[in-house]
Amino acid sequence: MHIQILRDFTFMLQVNFIEENFEQVLEGLRKRNFAHAESILHTVLDLDKKRKSTQLERDQLQAESNVISKRIGLLLRDGNKEEAENIKARTSEIKSSIKQFEEQYVTYEEELKQVLYTLPNVPHSSVPAGKSADDNELILESGTIPALHQGKKPHWELIKDFDIIDFDLGVKISGAGFPVYKGKGARLQRALVNFFLDEAQKAGYTEVQPPILVNEDSGYGTGQLPDKEGQMYEATADKLYLIPTAEVPITNMYRDVILQESDFPIKNVGFTPCFRREAGSWGAHVRGLNRLHQFDKVEIVQIAHPDQSYEILEEMNLYVQSLLNKLNLPYRVLKLCGGDMGFTSALTYDMEVYSAAQERWLEVSSVSNFENFQANRLKLRFKNEEGKMQLAHTLNGSALALPRIVAAILENNQDENGISMPEILQPYLGFDRIG
RNA sequence: AGAGAGGUGUCCGAGUGGUUGAAGGAGCACGCCUGGAAAGCGUGUAUACCCGCAAGGGUAUCGAGGGUUCGAAUCCCUUCCUCUCUGCCA
Numbered sequence: 340m341h342i343q344i345l346r347d348f349t350f351m352l353q354v355n356f357i358e359e360n361f362e363q364v365l366e367g368l369r370k371r372n373f374a375h376a377e378s379i380l381h382t383v384l385d386l387d388k389k390r391k392s393t394q395l396e397r398d399q400l401q402a403e404s405n406v407i408s409k410r411i412g413l414l415l416r417d418g419n420k421e422e423a424e425n426i427k428a429r430t431s432e433i434k435s436s437i438k439q440f441e442e443q444y445v446t447y448e449e450e451l452k453q454v455l456y457t458l459p460n461v462p463h464s465s466v467p468a469g470k471s472a473d474d475n476e477l478i479l480e481s482g483t484i485p486a487l488h489q490g491k492k493p494h495w496e497l498i499k500d501f502d503i504i505d506f507d508l509g510v511k512i513s514g515a516g517f518p519v520y521k522g523k524g525a526r527l528q529r530a531l532v533n534f535f536l537d538e539a540q541k542a543g544y545t546e547v548q549p550p551i552l553v554n555e556d557s558g559y560g561t562g563q564l565p566d567k568e569g570q571m572y573e574a575t576a577d578k579l580y581l582i583p584t585a586e587v588p589i590t591n592m593y594r595d596v597i598l599q600e601s602d603f604p605i606k607n608v609g610f611t612p613c614f615r616r617e618a619g620s621w622g623a624h625v626r627g628l629n630r631l632h633q634f635d636k637v638e639i640v641q642i643a644h645p646d647q648s649y650e651i652l653e654e655m656n657l658y659v660q661s662l663l664n665k666l667n668l669p670y671r672v673l674k675l676c677g678g679d680m681g682f683t684s685a686l687t688y689d690m691e692v693y694s695a696a697q698e699r700w701l702e703v704s705s706v707s708n709f710e711n712f713q714a715n716r717l718k719l720r721f722k723n724e725e726g727k728m729q730l731a732h733t734l735n736g737s738a739l740a741l742p743r744i745v746a747a748i749l750e751n752n753q754d755e756n757g758i759s760m761p762e763i764l765q766p767y768l769g770f771d772r773i774g
Numbered sequence: 775a776g777a778g779a780g781g782u783g784u785c786c787g788a789g790u791g792g793u794u795g796a797a798g799g800a801g802c803a804c805g806c807c808u809g810g811a812a813a814g815c816g817u818g819u820a821u822a823c824c825c826g827c828a829a830g831g832g833u834a835u836c837g838a839g840g841g842u843u844c845g846a847a848u849c850c851c852u853u854c855c856u857c858u859c860u861g862c863c864a
Contacts, residue, residue, distance in 0.1 A: 394824050398833040405833090408845040412792035427844045434844085597821090718822095728821080 352730070353455055353715055354387045367461035370468045370677030383454055390447040397440035404433050456565055460712040462677050463649075463686040469676025476676065478688065481660070482669030485695050485751050493696045494746040495627030497753060498524065501773050504628070516617070516632035523773050527748075527760075528635060530767035531741055532610050535637035535662065539738060542658055544608035544639055549588030551611050552579040557591040560717045562683035562709075572614050581614035585638035586735045590713060593642055598721035598731060604651060605642035608738070610635065628742035629701065635741040641734045642719065645711065648732035649686075652708040655736045656688050659704045662739055665763045668747050669693040671700060685710040692743065696750035701743040706736030749773075 357364050357380055368376035407430055414423040467476050498504040503524025509517040520528050536546060558564035558580055563571060572581040582588055589609050598605075613636050624630075639658070643651045656672065663670045675687040684707040691700035711730035714720070723729045752759045757774020765771045 391824065394833080398824060401834085402832055404844080408843095409793065411844050416792075423844080430844050 353458075354383060354451070357383055358387075364461050367677075368459070370462050370466060371459055371680065372470060372678050373459065379454060379458070383451065383458075386447055386451040386454065390444065390451060393440055393444045393447060397437060397444055400433055400437045400440065404430060404437060407433075459682045460685050460709065462680060462684075463708070463710075465674070466680065466686055467674065467676045468678075470678040471676075472679050474676040475673040475679055475689070478672040478674055480669075480671040481664070482667070482693075484669050484693050487695055487751075487753065488755055490755065491696045491750070491753060493627065494694070494749040497749045497758065498627070501757070503527070503773060506627075514632070516630070518628070518631065523768075523770065524745075526768055526770075527745060527764075527773075528741060530764050531739075531744060532635060532637060533767050534764060535738060536608060536610055538662060538665075539608035539637065539639055542606075544606040547589060547592070547607050547609045549585060549592070549609055549611065551582050551588070551614075552577075553582055553587050553591065554579060556594070557587055560591045560594045561587050561713050562716065563587060566682055569618050570616050572616060582611060583615050584613050584737075585609040585611040585636065586640060589638065589640045590642075590733055590735065591717065593719045593731075593733075594717040596717075596719055597728070598642070598719075600644065600721060600723065602721070603642070603644045603731075604647065607640045608637060609640070610637045612636075613740075624699070628746040629697075631742055637738050639736050639738045643732045643734060644721070645729070645732050648708050648710065648734060652686065652688075652706065652734055655706050655734060655738075659690055659706055659736055659738050663690065663692060663703075666744070666748065666761050667763075668744070668751065669695075670703075681705075681707065683707075683709050683712050685712065690739075692747040694743070694747045694750045696753070697746075701747060703743045703747075704737040704739050707734060709733045709735075 361380065365376055365380060368380075373379075407426055411423045411426055414420075414426070467474060469475065492500070495506075501523070503520070503522055505519045505521055506515075508519040509515075512519070540546060552574060555564060555578060558568070558571070563580070563583065568580075571583055573579070574581070588611070589607050592607075593605070612633055614633050615631075617630060617632060628634075639655060641651055641655065660670070660672065670690055670692045673689045673691065675684075675689055680687050687705055687707040689702050690704040690706070691702050693699075694701050710732050713733045714730040717733075719731050719733065720728045721731050748761060749758055752761070757772050760768055760771050760773070
């Protein structure tokens with residue numbers, strides 16, 4: 340794919356940070372098992388140095404040229420044509436020099452940006468080192484795992500028995516991973532969405548309904564591009580992408596925005612379908628609702644003052660847990676290790692529910708602090724107390740993703756005759772049992 | 775989708791080749807004035823990068839990209855967006 344360079348990114352701040360905190364950045368990248376970290380960082384610093392010296396040359400020549408142009412203007416005004424023509428002749432040399440330096444400058448700048456695009460966020464100091472999900476740190480486990488009857492079934496059998504979700508129909512219409520929710524299955528979806536949105540509103544989040552097709556700039560802003568374009572569906576005729584998460588449109592609402600300190604904290608919640616190509620990730624454990632190309636999710640997004648973002652991360656963590664508690668689902672919270680964390684995140688908590696018939700933990704939420712990584716790409720800043728521009732922090736979390744919640748509800752609440760619905764959902768559902 | 779109009783600083787709005795980072799107004803901030811407020815007066819009020827310990831200075835930016843020119847907000851090309859009319863449509 341053609342990689343478009345976005346203009347005017349404040350990436351230079353990132354370079355300064357690398358320069359001033361070289362060891363810390365290096366250690367962070369190593370925690371992520373980022374290959375060739377040291378040499379890449381040196382490349383960054385080297386390119387930046389070249390960029391600066393080239394800019395200096397260019398600017399000086401340009402300044403000279405500007406002076407001459409002004410003089411020509413004055414001469415012409417005074418009717419001194421001859422002298423003006425005289426000076427004009429001398430500018431051609433300067434002009435070609437400027438052009439050379441300019442071309443060189445653009446080259447360095449683009450190379451630099453390309454390299455910077457490949458650098459993931461530096462993990463928070465508390466993030467454990469590790470290579471895979473096995474190295475994630477267990478923070479807590481909560482709730483009791485239900486003891487199910489002998490004939491317990493995984494959700495993909497339950498949904499067939501009760502005809503509430505139809506995968507074959509989805510295959511006919513779209514393809515694998517696009518289920519059709521029917522009857523009580525559809526109503527369960529709607530009930531969960533409404534429940535999640537109502538809860539978020541009570542917690543102070545402002546509901547938004549963003550577009551679910553986004554442009555390229557938005558993809559770069561939150562970090563899906565240029566790294567993960569293969570994971571998104573593309574509407575190529577219009578250069579738009581189907582969102583993999585509401586994080587993309589909601590966070591991008593704040594692209595190119597300058598906030599006041601008094602605007603913090605900004606709390607938004609949005610319900611959207613999410614689309615993921617999941618290229619290469621099909622294998623074991625993806626039956627039923629465990630992994631889909633299209634699914635529904637309610638997402639919470641906060642824009643925070645840097646001093647408060649970790650406090651807010653904990654608040655969001657607790658908020659997501661409160662939802663799981665209210666749904667009476669057993670869950671655990673993990674702090675992701677460097678190797679398992681997303682590209683843009685500095686610290687991520689994963690919430691997993693226990694799906695009692697599959698006898699597996701299923702990830703249903705991921706709550707992350709991106710610190711200023713996304714803000715840097717978004718140019719999302721605020722004027723601090725000293726009146727200086729500073730990058731804000733962005734955070735988000737699923738609250739919650741539906742399919743695996745549905746899977747766990749179905750499996751965990753089944754008995755010989757059917758499935759009872761969590762009490763808290765019953766007012767939303769209008770029924771208390773399936774089957 | 776076709777025809778036309780337009781995109782200028784926080785906002786409104788001037789500006790069709792030469793000290794224009796950009797008139798004027800509003801807003802905002804500070805100061806003066808006031809018993810307090812309003813009005814009035816004065817001053818200030820963009821962002822990025824670069825040089826500099828700093829004070830300060832340089833370069834760029836008038837939707838975006840490119841071109842013409844010694845010099846462009848102003849001319850040309852491309853593109854995006856908005857508005858009006860026509861067409862189509864949930």
